[in-house]
Amino acid sequence: MSKEKLIIFDTTLRDGEQSPGASMTAEEKLRIAKALEKMKVDIIEAGFPISSEGDFVAVQGIARAVKDSVVCGLARATVLDIKRAGDALKDANASRIHTFLATSPLHMREKLKMTPDQVYDQAIKAVKLARNFTDNVEFSPEDAGRSDLDFLCRVIEAVIEAGATTINIPDTVGYNLPQQYGETIAQLIRRVPNSDKAVFSTHCHNDLGLAVANSLAGVMNGARQVECSINGLGERAGNAALEEIVMAVRTRQDILPCDVDLDATQIMTCSRLVSGITGFPVQPNKAIVGANAFAHESGIHQDGVLKSRETYEIMRAEDVGLSSNKLVLGKLSGRRAFKDRLETLNISIDSEEELNNAFKEFKSLADKKSEIFDEDIHALVSNFKMEATFAEAIKLISVKACFETGEVPQASVTLLFEENEQSAESEGGGLVDATFKAIEKIVSSDADLQLYSVSNVTKGTDSLGEVGVRLEKAGRIVNGQGSDTDIIIASAKAYINALNRLLNPGARVHPQVYSGI
Ligand code: KIV
Numbered sequence: 001m002s003k004e005k006l007i008i009f010d011t012t013l014r015d016g017e018q019s020p021g022a023s024m025t026a027e028e029k030l031r032i033a034k035a036l037e038k039m040k041v042d043i044i045e046a047g048f049p050i051s052s053e054g055d056f057v058a059v060q061g062i063a064r065a066v067k068d069s070v071v072c073g074l075a076r077a078t079v080l081d082i083k084r085a086g087d088a089l090k091d092a093n094a095s096r097i098h099t100f101l102a103t104s105p106l107h108m109r110e111k112l113k114m115t116p117d118q119v120y121d122q123a124i125k126a127v128k129l130a131r132n133f134t135d136n137v138e139f140s141p142e143d144a145g146r147s148d149l150d151f152l153c154r155v156i157e158a159v160i161e162a163g164a165t166t167i168n169i170p171d172t173v174g175y176n177l178p179q180q181y182g183e184t185i186a187q188l189i190r191r192v193p194n195s196d197k198a199v200f201s202t203h204c205h206n207d208l209g210l211a212v213a214n215s216l217a218g219v220m221n222g223a224r225q226v227e228c229s230i231n232g233l234g235e236r237a238g239n240a241a242l243e244e245i246v247m248a249v250r251t252r253q254d255i256l257p258c259d260v261d262l263d264a265t266q267i268m269t270c271s272r273l274v275s276g277i278t279g280f281p282v283q284p285n286k287a288i289v290g291a292n293a294f295a296h297e298s299g300i301h302q303d304g305v306l307k308s309r310e311t312y313e314i315m316r317a318e319d320v321g322l323s324s325n326k327l328v329l330g331k332l333s334g335r336r337a338f339k340d341r342l343e344t345l346n347i348s349i350d351s352e353e354e355l356n357n358a359f360k361e362f363k364s365l366a367d368k369k370s371e372i373f374d375e376d377i378h379a380l381v382s383n384f385k386m387e388a389t390f391a392e393a394i395k396l397i398s399v400k401a402c403f404e405t406g407e408v409p410q411a412s413v414t415l416l417f418e419e420n421e422q423s424a425e426s427e428g429g430g431l432v433d434a435t436f437k438a439i440e441k442i443v444s445s446d447a448d449l450q451l452y453s454v455s456n457v458t459k460g461t462d463s464l465g466e467v468g469v470r471l472e473k474a475g476r477i478v479n480g481q482g483s484d485t486d487i488i489i490a491s492a493k494a495y496i497n498a499l500n501r502l503l504n505p506g507a508r509v510h511p512q513v514y515s516g517i
């Protein structure tokens, strides 16, 4: 007997984008949306159209381009928000409006300054209005995890009556424990008289590290949609990670009452793409997509796996898109092989000129590094696309960095800035520090460096090093990244990339900077 379907609702482009510094351009969001569509995600929450003109355009572009997944836009339970979402989605093949209103006593009293009866009325009006734009309407009682169950039942019954087809139960602040969250879903389905007219959904935040466990508890108790995001990206500690939900459901079919329709072999590509675009590195021990997730270090484990894979492996690396033969291209590979590989990796190249430029970068990498892996290609194209996305105010011309034991590290940098080639030198605590200080002598951004991270894209000392930099200025946070076989150059590229984002007047602001949210 075939199992019930579990709907995968991806919110990387909406809740994920609310992570500090994760704002993406419309082009970047579209690239991720296409990768999610290829992975067969059921619903893509593309953004929050009223939050900015940029996000409206991004949602509109995704609605026009995506054909196989439902495209969803978020809206508060207000007329303006819902009309704006409806407008952004109007060309979609299949659309959903997701409207939300807080129901917890704390949120109603302190944030909304509304009585429960007012919230009840406004939720009904919002759903009715949204139904004028699409018959696929989701309602979320925000902070449901801390709401009164009787009140939740009352609101949910009324919004289903008003036309909501999905009821999402957000544990907005990641406060619930799995048993408690599961019980909430069970009670709601049991007590709301018309609960059979809607799909119940989970939306769990990871503040206590329980987002995936809570979501699965919801599924065990009747939820048939999970809201999740690639790499667990999301507000604060993030959301339930899509890859963990999907692989838990697939791996534990002996226990889970439903199955997903997703192409899990696209997971690694999506993970790399999101990490590359947002500048959020994936921790090595992250489940499913971390560099160590399928690595066996101890002799006992290696011996066991060689004798029988199942001794220490509950999933196959190939199932999430990690091929055992990861060597794909080398110095002698031609343009055709490179293009084929880009297609296999779901990397879209927009013109012949872009392909030529990307191929040039590939050749120059192949000169420095004998083996080019899928990860290298992802990093190379992310770098390359990023440079193409912005009208770059600053371009790196050259870096020279000198270090000798016992001497003070020194760097000199030449940049193209304000249409002039400008050079500066600086000392620093180390070569990276000296390089950043030299760049600052030219640019004088006065930005605060909040985060600096380095990781190897593949193994070996000739691997591409990928550097992430987070800068903050006047409340605006941006992430930059750069990769190179030389870590100082990768660092300079990442710093300059972040500066270009900071100086780009057209860049999106963090969605919550929009007043009134
Ligand atoms: O966490 C939350 O409550 C949300 C809602 C908008 C669903 O993201």
Ligand code: ZN
Residues within 6 Å of the ligand: 015, 170, 172, 203, 205, 235
């Ligand atoms: Zn959320």
